[in-house]
Amino acid sequence: MIDIAPTIAASSSRSYNWFDLAKRHRVLLASIFVLIFPFVMPFTALAVNILIYGLYALGFNLLFGYLGLLSFGHAALFGTGAYLCGIAIVHFGLPWYAAIAIGVLSALVMATLIGSLAIRTRGIYFAMVTMALAQCVYYIFYQAVDWTGGENGLRGINVRAINLFGLHFDFINPLVRYYVVASFVILAFFVLSRILASPFGAVIEAVRENEARARASGYNVVATRLMTFILSGGFCGLAGSLAALHLSIVPIEILHYETSGMVVMMALLGGMGTFFGPFVGAAVFLLLENLVSLWTVHWQLVVGGVFVVCVLFFPEGIWGTILKRIKP
């Protein structure tokens, strides 16, 4: 929502200030941040989780923040990516890169299926339909014990080494694992930024702002919605695949509606409709949860309190509020 207006203002005055410069190079800035990120985190495995959930929230935000559709079933896309990536390795012995490709593809297919059914509705009905379909996906994976391990979860996604262009990396090493995941996340940053900056990205926001006007201007609203849903699914599927590789397991909880709810929380906490906000939301959410639970078993109380404060005083999310403050 804040993407269009400042650009017009800047180009009319023909002078770039630092804020617009940062906006132009948001992918570069986000990438630099991601590269130094593990050194400021309490432990690397958490940093990797934040990357993964940040990417998941980023993908979700494409639909929620930019298109304005609240999905309560994104766990199905995240989980499908994770499970299919895991199954490709455990049951078919495919190399890790092929497994990631399968994870992303399967999430795209799943998003097409869910999307084509759900986009007929909007508002609260859209949230309910996506949630119901996601529950169906949950039960399919839960019952397919031979493929998914059912209740016990899928184990044995054991990637020991990454071989690239003759180079050999030990995937057990936490920093190696971080930077492998980070390279995919940076790639996703770039693709997402490209989508948002394209004419199609403008149409997405046009549909959010005024659907009737977008339709009157000759844009195919239904196709835009479906396409955005599918693209969002692709990002979430990539995040899921990376989650499977990182933890070497896929728990059935990944498909649970709590995982769907969590990403809504992250996007709201960070700032919906901002490029980097969902990532900030994921980082704050997971950091709080991990740090507070170290010193008290009543961590939910503390985390809940922080959320209430955020909702009361930062209605545009943490990142959204920061952006608003520093905007010259």
Next chain:
Amino acid sequence: MTEDSKFTSKRMSRRRVLATAGVGALVAASPFRINLAMAQEPTIKIGFPVPLTGPYGTEAQDQVRAAEVAIAEFNEGGGLNGRKAELLVRDDKLNPGEAATRTLELVEKEKVNFIVGSLSAAVQLAVNNVTKQRGIIFNSISQSDTINEVSDFSKFTFHEALNPHMTAGAVGRYAFPKFGKKVAFLTADYAYGHEMVRGFQEAGKAFGVETVTDVRHPIGTTDFSALLPRIQALKPDILCISNFGRDQQIALKQATDFGMKKSMKIVAPILLYTGRVAAGAQAFDGVVGGTSYYWGIEDKVASAKAFNDRFRKMHGGKVPSDYGALGYGGVKTLLMGARAAGSLDADKVIAAVEALKYDYYKGPQYYRKCDHQSVQSVFIIESKANPQKGDADVFNVISTDEPNEANLRTCEALGHKN
């Protein structure tokens, strides 16, 4: 501004302050700090991921208390050539993903020597998958049949807890000859319930037991009134209630209200100490079940007496619960293995733990070589109608299923090659 002027008056610019603080933060965060702190001999670190929050929080917190007893005893006994042990407790939130993340933290950042813990089948399999890739010894203290199987087992995997096959088998062997051959099941519809039913049925084959029905219900069911009359109509001799925690309490309470105890015997694979204390005597009255540990065996078992006394002393007179005691056993066996090996080298510790014949808190135990399952006794208990010795006096031990490898699934059945 006042802050700034104060600094400049001391000839220290803000930039200088920032730079100093930055360097300080970098040093504090960097790996060098650890080297500085490691001047003295490092402790033996044991990671302990358990679900401190969530439905099994009570059990998990008791497991921590019991593990602390094991650590204290080891340290008082001189440690490993003077090296003390330390427990690093983490909340796994009963979520396999969180447990795997926490295990990664414990292994990669804290550089723990061993991991002990978990309180769900899925969580222990997740932790196990992480530790076995990294060559860290893991001792699981919750029930699962799958962890013994060749698909999940590794030489780094130990299983101090009972498994459903042993538990249900012991209860079945006790109940079937006494109470009859027509058996109905009321089962929580997930791995735990399914594995328990399988254990009952395996044990029942020897007695010619007939399953009249197996009614499945989802976890978290609060109303069994639609299911219980169906079971009642089939007139079974025995009703096996294979669920856990609050589900078990509600099912037992409603079965009592329906008067089912008059026409059939109710058995449960596991009767939880904490569940019985919470639900009261009436619902559990006359129910027979199994357990890995009950503090009341201290009259007969000397090691149980010693453990209970130490636990009471450290924790304000409380007695350890069944799952709690496993925390003690799980930590103690690895530490004693390390002491026997005189080293923390994984292979040497594994060999030493495999060779242990131990009696730490519940009578003789040992780890079977092929799957590292602890071969141990199962206690058959019955809920007391009238506790005599205070609130903790809730069960009678009516039989003991002695440790016997014949009660486990065979190594071949689990896929191991001997």
